[in-house]
Amino acid sequence: xxxxxxxxxxxxxxxxxxxxxxxxxxxxxxxxxxxxxxxxxxxxxxxxxxxxxxxxxxxxxxxxxxxxxxxxxxxxxxxxxxxxxxxxxxxxxxxxxxxxxxxxxxxxxxxxxxxxxxxxxxxxxxxxxxxxxx
Numbered sequence: 001x002x003x004x005x006x007x008x009x010x011x012x013x014x015x016x017x018x019x020x021x022x023x024x025x026x027x028x029x030x031x032x033x034x035x036x037x038x039x040x041x042x043x044x045x046x047x048x049x050x051x052x053x054x055x056x057x058x059x060x061x062x063x064x065x066x067x068x069x070x071x072x073x074x075x076x077x078x079x080x081x082x083x084x085x086x087x088x089x090x091x092x093x094x095x096x097x098x099x100x101x102x103x104x105x106x107x108x109x110x111x112x113x114x115x116x117x118x119x120x121x122x123x124x125x126x127x128x129x130x131x132x133x134x
Contacts, residue, residue: 014126014127015105015108015130017127017131018104018105018127018130019101022101022104023097023101025134026097027097034089035089043078044087048061049078049082050083054076059076060075104130108127111125111129
């Protein structure tokens, strides 16, 4: 029984280390509190996400003007974000850091699963994969 608790605590420690590294690297990003690079084209000048009701036409708009690069799920998440929290770079950065942290944890779990490391104590490979991805 103690062995199972040790495995859980090792896994929890590894996941915590990955989250901590993500926060060390990207934790200052929300303090910028501004949209950067192509965000002006995507968020600031795209008033349809704020002003229009949800529709298939809105979700099928290209992400960048003059392209055919459309992502309906991305447009839906932006629409929901802007309608729930307003158009805030701070909130957008927090959401992105959260999603990225979850991706890092998934890399850790996938690596552990692919390597078949469920029962091996102290294996550092999944932790290293999660850290490198971060």
